[in-house]
Amino acid sequence: MLKDHHVVVVGGGSGIGRSVAEASVAQGARVTVASRNADRLTTVVRDIGPAVTARPLDMTDDTAVAAFAAGLDPVDHLVITxxxxxxxxxxxxxxxxxEAMFVAKFFGPYRTAKAVLPKMTKGGSITFFSGVLSRRPGENCSGLGAVNSAVEGLTRGLxxxxxxxxxxxCISPGMVDSAAYAHVPKEQREKMYRETGASLPAGRVGRPAEIAEAVLFVMTNTYTTGIVLDVDGGHMIRQYARR
Ligand SMILES: NC(=O)c1ccc[n+]([C@@H]2O[C@H](COP(=O)([O-])OP(=O)(O)OC[C@H]3O[C@@H](n4cnc5c(N)ncnc54)[C@H](OP(=O)(O)O)[C@@H]3O)[C@@H](O)[C@H]2O)c1
Known part of the structure; x- marks a missing residue:
């Protein structure tokens, strides 16, 4: 379905973005992956193969994003994880x-989508990422919930x-075992996955490949636009403990 399409994945150096690159190549796409750490991008190219091109990028940097967009071939699908x-x-x-989080998680995707827009082909798609916290808040996460809501609002407006x-x-994942938690000590991270997983109807946290399947759906289904797709193991309906 993606044969000969050009898919650009900003955030493709790890986690969900890397899985989107893998799944897109499996469907015949050419993929450009971008993120800051050049070594991780090199590993992605080595692992997935020659259909992938790596372009180091910091999406918070205006000049870098403009140069990145200018250097792209026509883009069929832009995915920003x-x-x-x-x-x-x-x-x-x-x-x-x-504020720094808004600069990265809201204005990074906003700036990148705006810069790449002139390169987008008719019939193409842009996929943003939010997360469950916009509608199922957690204590000490009010800012992250707010930035997720901003991304969802941007999706509908665009x-x-x-x-x-x-x-x-927009894809709204629940908790996914990815590099996003690499900074958390292993034992603590595994406990967090276990406890969160046990609280979910799905009984476990997600895998990057499961979220990538949803990205491929919104990229390729030609009657799907303006939606926020929850891929969260049932997080939206989970039972919260009483205080
Ligand atoms: N994992 C979860 O539990 C979870 C839950 C809810 C929502 N989400 C959302 O899902 C999306 C993907 O998360 P993930 O789990 O795949 O996280 P991840 O593995 O940490 O991937 C994020 C990627 O973005 C890149 N990146 C970060 N800042 C960047 C910048 N300024 N410019 C360019 N690239 C940048 C990172 O690479 P570099 O550091 O090398 O730049 C990394 O490759 C995110 O929007 C996240 O908020 C995830």
Whole structure:
């Protein structure tokens, strides 16, 4: 279905983005992966093969994003998984950390989509990423919930404005075992996965490949636009403990 399509994955150096690159190549696409760490990108190219091109990029840097977009061949599908997170209590968390998160997780995708837009082919798609916290908040995560809501709002607005030439969608994952938690010590991370998994109807946290399947659906289904697709193991309906 993606034969000879050009898929650009910003955030393709690890986790869900890397799985999107793999799944797209399996369907016949050429893929450009971009993120900051050049070594990780080299590993992605080595593992997936010659259908993948790596382009180091920091999507918070205006000049770098403009040069990145200018150097791209026509783009059929743009997928932006790159993000950053800032947790902490509202009362004490530095505003600067929350602002930096908006710069990365909202303005990074906003800037990248705007820069790549002139390269997008008619009939193509853009896929953004939010997360369950926009609608199922957690304590100490108010800023992350808010930035996810902003990305979902952007998705709906752009779907109206850029249709029918382009379709714009957003994937909202629940907890996924990925490099996003590499900074958490192993024992603590495994406990977090176990406990979160046990609280979900699916009984476990997700895998990057399962989220990539949903990305391929919104990329290729020509009647899907303006949606936020929850791929979360049932997180939206999970039972929260009473205080
Ligand atoms: N994993 C979860 O549990 C979970 C839950 C809810 C929502 N999500 C959302 O799902 C999306 C994908 O998450 P993931 O689990 O795949 O995370 P991940 O494995 O950490 O992947 C994020 C990728 O983005 C790249 N990146 C970060 N900042 C960047 C920047 N400024 N410019 C360019 N690339 C940048 C990172 O590589 P470099 O550091 O090399 O740049 C990394 O390859 C994110 O939007 C995340 O918020 C994930």
């Amino acid at each position: 790159a993000s950053s997170a800032a947790h902490g209590p509202f009362a004490t968390r530095d505003i600067s950390a929350v 779907a109206l404005e850029l249709g029918p030439d382009l379709r714009i969608n």
